[in-house]
Amino acid sequence: MNHSVWISGLGVISSIGMNTNENIDSLRNEKSGVGYPEFLHTLHKKDFPVCEIKKSNDELAEIAGMRKELPRTTYLSSIAAQEAIKDAGIQLEGSSFRIGFISANTLGGMDTSEFFYEEFLKDNTQGHLRQVINHECGSITELVAKHLGIRHFVTTISTACSSSANSIIHGSRMIKHDMLDIVIAGGADALCRFTLNGFNTLMILDTEPCKPFDENRKGLNLGEGAGYVVLVSDKVKTALGLKTYAKVSGYANANDAFHQTASSPEGNGNYYAMSQALEMSGLNTNDIDYINAHGTGTSNNDSSEGIAIERLFGNTIPMVSSTKANTGHTLGACGGIEAVYCCMAMSQNIIYPSLRISTPIKELNFIPVASLIESHDVKHVMSNSFGFGGNCTSLIFSKA
Amino acid sequence: MAVFINGIGSISGQLFDTRHSLQEFESHDTNRITCKEPDYKDLVPPMQLRRMSRVVRMGVASAKAALKDAGIEKPTIITMGTSYGCLADTEVFLSKLLTQDETMLTPTSFIQSTHNTVSGQIALMIGCHGHNFTYVHRGHSFETSLQESIMWLNEQEDINVLIGGVDEMTMHSFEIMSRFGTFKKEHDAFDIPSEGTIAGEGANMFVVSNQQNDHTYAEVLDVCMCMTEDVSTQLDHILSKNNLNASDINVCFVGVNGDNRYDEEIFNNVSSLSNATFAGFKKWCGEYPTSGAFALTLASTMLYTKHLPEQFILSNSKQPTDFNYVLIYNHYKNQYHSFTLLKKLSN
Numbered sequence: 001m002n003h004s005v006w007i008s009g010l011g012v013i014s015s016i017g018m019n020t021n022e023n024i025d026s027l028r029n030e031k032s033g034v035g036y037p038e039f040l041h042t043l044h045k046k047d048f049p050v051c052e053i054k055k056s057n058d059e060l061a062e063i064a065g066m067r068k069e070l071p072r073t074t075y076l077s078s079i080a081a082q083e084a085i086k087d088a089g090i091q092l093e094g095s096s097f098r099i100g101f102i103s104a105n106t107l108g109g110m111d112t113s114e115f116f117y118e119e120f121l122k123d124n125t126q127g128h129l130r131q132v133i134n135h136e137c138g139s140i141t142e143l144v145a146k147h148l149g150i151r152h153f154v155t156t157i158s159t160a161c162s163s164s165a166n167s168i169i170h171g172s173r174m175i176k177h178d179m180l181d182i183v184i185a186g187g188a189d190a191l192c193r194f195t196l197n198g199f200n201t202l203m204i205l206d207t208e209p210c211k212p213f214d215e216n217r218k219g220l221n222l223g224e225g226a227g228y229v230v231l232v233s234d235k236v237k238t239a240l241g242l243k244t245y246a247k248v249s250g251y252a253n254a255n256d257a258f259h260q261t262a263s264s265p266e267g268n269g270n271y272y273a274m275s276q277a278l279e280m281s282g283l284n285t286n287d288i289d290y291i292n293a294h295g296t297g298t299s300n301n302d303s304s305e306g307i308a309i310e311r312l313f314g315n316t317i318p319m320v321s322s323t324k325a326n327t328g329h330t331l332g333a334c335g336g337i338e339a340v341y342c343c344m345a346m347s348q349n350i351i352y353p354s355l356r357i358s359t360p361i362k363e364l365n366f367i368p369v370a371s372l373i374e375s376h377d378v379k380h381v382m383s384n385s386f387g388f389g390g391n392c393t394s395l396i397f398s399k400a
Numbered sequence: 401m402a403v404f405i406n407g408i409g410s411i412s413g414q415l416f417d418t419r420h421s422l423q424e425f426e427s428h429d430t431n432r433i434t435c436k437e438p439d440y441k442d443l444v445p446p447m448q449l450r451r452m453s454r455v456v457r458m459g460v461a462s463a464k465a466a467l468k469d470a471g472i473e474k475p476t477i478i479t480m481g482t483s484y485g486c487l488a489d490t491e492v493f494l495s496k497l498l499t500q501d502e503t504m505l506t507p508t509s510f511i512q513s514t515h516n517t518v519s520g521q522i523a524l525m526i527g528c529h530g531h532n533f534t535y536v537h538r539g540h541s542f543e544t545s546l547q548e549s550i551m552w553l554n555e556q557e558d559i560n561v562l563i564g565g566v567d568e569m570t571m572h573s574f575e576i577m578s579r580f581g582t583f584k585k586e587h588d589a590f591d592i593p594s595e596g597t598i599a600g601e602g603a604n605m606f607v608v609s610n611q612q613n614d615h616t617y618a619e620v621l622d623v624c625m626c627m628t629e630d631v632s633t634q635l636d637h638i639l640s641k642n643n644l645n646a647s648d649i650n651v652c653f654v655g656v657n658g659d660n661r662y663d664e665e666i667f668n669n670v671s672s673l674s675n676a677t678f679a680g681f682k683k684w685c686g687e688y689p690t691s692g693a694f695a696l697t698l699a700s701t702m703l704y705t706k707h708l709p710e711q712f713i714l715s716n717s718k719q720p721t722d723f724n725y726v727l728i729y730n731h732y733k734n735q736y737h738s739f740t741l742l743k744k745l746s747n
């Protein structure tokens with residue numbers, strides 16, 4: 001059970017880049033993907049800015065090398081997972097290792113189901129069945145796993161906004177238990193009407209570009225994307241002579257048990273997740289160099305998360321930033337995307353700035369990083385993801 | 401580390417007590433089985449109950465029933481499986497969104513549509529701050545939660561893990577799946593050899609632990625999952641890993657679902673279990689992605705009471721002479737296959 005888990009490959013697609021390098025360049029250059037949607041089919045096109053990937057479904061299908069008319073999340077998942085595998089330099093076909101694909105998403109094929117339903121509601125004999133056949137979250141994973149040629153172990157996790165961070169936990173745990181040797185872990189979610197309208201009913205969508213950790217934050221911008229890491233065991237790392245970005249040194253999932261959609265004011269679940277992850281890593285609070293916060297830009301999240309960070313770290317609060325001002329909140333993808341960002345922060349010795357903070361949150365005693373920090377030896381990073389259902393996850397990565 | 405089932409809460413097409421011998425179940429002569437919901441008042445406070453949609457109600461109540469059955473207030477960890485999540489809430493929000501042109505929407509159904517609503521609501525109701533996962537991998541959703549619970553029990557001693565499988569069938573999902581040819585004709589019963597299965601749903605929750613006690617139903621030795629091409633290797637694997645021969649299995653619950661396109665093949669996949677009594681379960685719960693959880697309820701009840709009524713035994717099979725080892729072989733759409741291996745308590 002004491003096997004180490006290493007990260008050997010990274011893959012990401014988001015509104016700020018089609019791959020890891022493009023994403024990191026955008027983060028370095030404070031580029032944001034926020035703007036009005038071109039491809040999302042909604043009547044709210046001019047009401048809410050979103051962080052959309054500026055490619056049509058057909059263009060994404062071609063990049064992914066998959067057939068057309070599948071849910072958009074399938075393509076995002078496939079593109080980022082393929083990049084991660086290629087980056088790791090692992091040949092899956094014919095490999096004697098036990099390989100798993102643990103992916104997350106929260107909406108499955110909802111984007112195509114929306115079109116099906118429009119016709120079905122008028123007449124239940126109508127609507128193209130191909131638009132609803134991949135409705136289940138698990139269908140997306142199944143399609144991508146088949147495309148990647150992975151069948152030893154495949155599963156899907158859906159715990160709202162912490163989903164893909166939880167994929168990384170489960171992948172790491174399966175390697176520690178010697179049940180798998182290699183796991184491609186992360187998640188994906190595409191924009192759709194369902195989530196845009198859903199978050200709108202909660203009145204937590206900002207009508208302007210979001211500003212996480214600003215006193216006057218007004219809510220989040222929804223985003224889309226996918227992020228995956230390739231997790232490998234010691235045995236695989238040595239046998240294949242793989243490069244490693246980081247070691248998964250700690251993780252924990254805890255439940256806030258406070259409210260279905262809101263965080264407790266004192267951030268209990270956030271605190272439990274962070275403190276238990278830290279305990280597992282065996283590190284001290286002052287060992288953490290950077291926290292990539294969940295930092296959605298909602299009044300509730302940023303305040304609860306900030307308070308929980310202060311409770312845990314006291315007077316030695318690490319550098320903190322949220323990259324959701326760049327990417328928007330990508331829901332089931334954010335834990336995977338931000339895990340990639342954390343690995344790259346360590347590999348390039350940089351800390352990303354938190355955009356658009358003009359007045360830091362008054363009730364908090366720390367100010368997030370406002371401009372890019374370079375040449376900083378980033379050894380240990382914490383990545384937070386918190387979701388509906390009180391689902392709180394914290395991951396700790398350590399420089400390899 | 402041994403894994404014991406210490407509590408069960410089951411809501412299905414049948415009302416029965418898992419602490420008593422299985423009785424003859426009522427047969428259905430339609431292509432759809434809906435859950436018989438129990439009286440919830442002893443399980444969930446009425447105020448909370450009113451705010452819950454049907455699937456959340458079934459999930460939360462069966463979880464509470466499992467905890468009560470195990471004699472504990474709160475588990476350490478919660479891990480669930482659901483393929484469809486909260487379908488009715490999803491449909492309500494989606495329908496309104498489309499018919500009201502994305503205006504005048506209210507948050508309730510959106511909030512409850514998240515796939516982890518059941519596991520989150522259980523945590524909220526009992527104040528459980530532990531690890532809380534939800535797997536949504538079609539016909540493997542429940543088995544993955546069972547597999548995860550075994551991992552936890554290998555990591556930590558003296559903990560209780562609440563696991564379960566929950567899925568609902570709605571009018572819309574029934575209509576849509578009917579168009580795919582999933583179900584039999586309306587008045588074809590389960591036993592009529594025809595194309596299609598019968599629709600089902602259910603919520604089955606379990607408390608599993610390292611500790612055997614007076615409440616313990618059975619021991620879980622192993623669970624494994626695979627896709628169609630790996631079924632025979634996985635069966636060999638789970639037996640050999642647990643030092644068993646095919647002839648050691650006394651009872652095998654098989655996920656035959658009345659669909660004459662698959663049933664023979666499914667049955668053939670386990671025909672090497674030479675001494676096994678084959679028993680069915682989908683006739684009483686219908687077909688749904690987490691039906692494996694209902695099979696685990698039946699198998700556990702059988703192991704606890706050492707009794708299997710004739711009604712469950714598939715044709716050409718004899719009454720079991722013993723209940724030492726029980727295997728559940730389930731499949732969903734002949735794509736998602738799983739094996740769950742149970743053992744009688746050694747006392």
